[in-house]
Amino acid sequence: MMRKKVIVAGHICLDMTPFFPESGRSKVSEILMPGKLVETKGISISTGGAVANTGLAMKILGADVRLMGKVGTDEIGEMICNILKRYDADRDMIRAEKEPSSYSVVLAIPGIDRIFLHCPGANDSYGADDIQEEALREADLFHFGYPPLMKKMYEEDGRELIELFRRAKEQGCATSLDLAAVDPESNAGKANWKRILKSVIPYVDFFVPSIEELCYMLDEERFKEWQERAGDRDITEVIDVDHDIRPLADQCMALGCKVLLLKCGVPGLYYRTASRDVIDEISPKISLDPEAWAGKEGFERSYKPDAILSGTGAGDTSIAAYLTSVLEGDTAEECIRLAAATGACCVSAYDALSGLKPLEELRKRIADGWEKATETGRKGL
Numbered sequence: 001m002m003r004k005k006v007i008v009a010g011h012i013c014l015d016m017t018p019f020f021p022e023s024g025r026s027k028v029s030e031i032l033m034p035g036k037l038v039e040t041k042g043i044s045i046s047t048g049g050a051v052a053n054t055g056l057a058m059k060i061l062g063a064d065v066r067l068m069g070k071v072g073t074d075e076i077g078e079m080i081c082n083i084l085k086r087y088d089a090d091r092d093m094i095r096a097e098k099e100p101s102s103y104s105v106v107l108a109i110p111g112i113d114r115i116f117l118h119c120p121g122a123n124d125s126y127g128a129d130d131i132q133e134e135a136l137r138e139a140d141l142f143h144f145g146y147p148p149l150m151k152k153m154y155e156e157d158g159r160e161l162i163e164l165f166r167r168a169k170e171q172g173c174a175t176s177l178d179l180a181a182v183d184p185e186s187n188a189g190k191a192n193w194k195r196i197l198k199s200v201i202p203y204v205d206f207f208v209p210s211i212e213e214l215c216y217m218l219d220e221e222r223f224k225e226w227q228e229r230a231g232d233r234d235i236t237e238v239i240d241v242d243h244d245i246r247p248l249a250d251q252c253m254a255l256g257c258k259v260l261l262l263k264c265g266v267p268g269l270y271y272r273t274a275s276r277d278v279i280d281e282i283s284p285k286i287s288l289d290p291e292a293w294a295g296k297e298g299f300e301r302s303y304k305p306d307a308i309l310s311g312t313g314a315g316d317t318s319i320a321a322y323l324t325s326v327l328e329g330d331t332a333e334e335c336i337r338l339a340a341a342t343g344a345c346c347v348s349a350y351d352a353l354s355g356l357k358p359l360e361e362l363r364k365r366i367a368d369g370w371e372k373a374t375e376t377g378r379k380g381l
Contacts, residue, residue, distance in 0.1 A: 003064040004140040004286060004327040007173075008055030009131055011123050011146035011180070012069035012093075013102035014076050015048030017312060017350050020109045028112055046351040047083045048104055049123075050145020050178055053316030053352040054323075056087055057342075060356050061324045066139075068131055070094040070122040076101035077122075094130060096122045108310040108350070113234060124151035128164040136171040140285040143176040143206075143323060145316070148188045148213075158196035165203035174283040177201075178319055179209035182216070193217035202256040205282045206326070208319050210263040211236065211245060211270070218251050236265030241299055245270050249297075258282055259293070261322060261336070263315045266373070268301040269343075271336050286327060293332050300336045303344040303366075304373040313352020318343040325359065338362055341370065 018040040020031075031038060047056070055067040067089045071077035073096070080101060084090035102121035108114050123146075136142060144164065147153035153161045168175050177200065182188040197217060201207060212235050215223040222244075230238045239245060245262060249272050252260050258278050262270040273279060276294035321342035325335040341362040349355035 003062070005138055006058060006063050006065045006141045006143065006323070006327070007068055007131070007135060007139045008051055008058065008065055008143045008145070009068040010051055010126075010144045010178075011049040011102070011120075011149050012047065012051035012067075012071065012080065013049045013104050013118070013121070013123070014080050015044070015046050015104050015106055015312065015351070017044040017046075017106040017108055017310060019043060019350065020107075022110050028109070028115065031109060031112075032107075044350040045079070046353070047080055048106075048313065048352065049102065049149075050143075050180075050316055052080075052084070053313040054143060054145055054178070054320045056084075056089060056353055057313075057317040057320030057356060058324050059087055059089060060353060061320060061359055063324050063327060065089070066092050066135065068092045068094075068135075070096050070099075070126045070130065072099045072101040072122050073097050074101050076103050092135075094122075094126075096125065099125060106310075106312055108312060114311060118149070120149055120151065123149060126150055127152045127160045128167065131164065131167075133167060133171060136168050136173055139168075139171075139173050140283070141176065141323065141327065142168040142173040143178070143319075145178040146180040147177075148180045148182045148191075148193075151187070154188055154191045154193075154196065157192055158200060161196065162199045162203070165200050169203045169283075172283055172285060174205045174286045174288075175203060176206040176208060176319075176323060177204045178316070179213040179217070181210070181213050184216070198255055201252065204257070206259045206261065206323065207252060207257050208261045208263070208322070210265070210315060211239070211248070212265075214248055214252070214262065218248060222247075234265060236267055239264075241270065245299075259332075261319070261339070263318065264299075266302060268299055269318070269336055269340055270299050271332065272297045273332060287329060288326070289329075289331075296332045298333070298336070300340045302373040303341050304371045305344040305347050307348040309348060310350045311347055312350065314343045314346040317346045317352055317356060321359065321362075328359070337366055341366060344373070 322339035
């Protein structure tokens with residue numbers, strides 16, 4: 001059977017992740033101090049961003065994927081393209097002269113949430129015209145990731161992002177959208193994301209952001225309350241389904257969301273789908289069974305990982321497994337289980353791809369009773 005064709009487009013960068021030894025300390029200020037020499041144990045250098053993390057993961061999992069993004073002609077751009085070339089995935093990269101390539105320095109200190117030092121680079125000039133309509137016409141699924149880290153995509157109330165998704169739907173693609181966290185003091189943080197999402201969600205079939213990103217964009221007052229409640233803890237440790245997650249899901253469904261997947265960190269994944277009439281609007285190219293997908297809601301707890309080295313790319317690769325499972329014709333419940341399982345595999349490596357396992361291997365391990373990691377997040381379901 002011919003495989004479905006996928007485009008994964010959006011943000012791409014080079015991730016540099018130093019290996020920090022276990023220190024027993026729980027505060028960044030106890031480790032990173034002015035004038036202090038911090039010894040590391042090596043470094044992981046890999047591609048990052050939604051294009052590389054989700055796109056290459058889908059390719060590794062067996063999907064027929066084209067990766068589309070923009071990098072410079074500098075040394076970092078060369079490194080990104082050389083890595084993509086190993087997977088035969090560099091052909092659709094735009095090489096922009098006089099623009100820097102994007103990079104992130106990922107500080108994954110044991111026991112402390114990750115800190116990112118990020119240069120958006122050529123991602124800032126990426127726009128709707130950088131993806132040809134012929135490519136969209138040939139694709140069955142179009143996935144776009146990280147518009148909050150791409151200046152042209154959030155300027156003018158998301159005009160380019162909305163136009164891109166409108167074109168994708170016009171060409172008959174099923175569509176998927178992932179977001180990214182933003183600094184509230186940055187230009188992206190000051191964009192009117194509620195307005196942007198209201199305009200773009202009607203063109204999105206699978207909406208797959210993290211709960212924190214979504215809350216900041218749709219309900220900033222609620223997000224501030226979460227931050228106060230969490231204190232020094234991670235937000236996902238203090239929220240529950242009934243009072244925190246479901247109200248945001250309600251807002252998404254009211255905006256026209258068809259299939260919603262919310263990444264909720266260590267606790268797991270929340271999912272919800274619209275009525276049969278709405279699910280019926282998803283492109284027939286991906287052969288989704290409306291009867292099997294309509295009216296679903298649940299919280300899939302995380303599986304217990306074999307090791308925890310870094311959360312880098314865990315959300316992106318979970319989405320990769322989810323979308324690949326969708327293309328294979330699985331039920332909504334099976335797709336969400338494979339997404340959770342892939343997230344558990346991803347954290348066992350420093351980069352996004354080294355921990356990936358074939359979907360069939362994950363299905364077997366789940367069937368054999370793979371232990372769940374936590375009960376957090378189940379309240380109300």
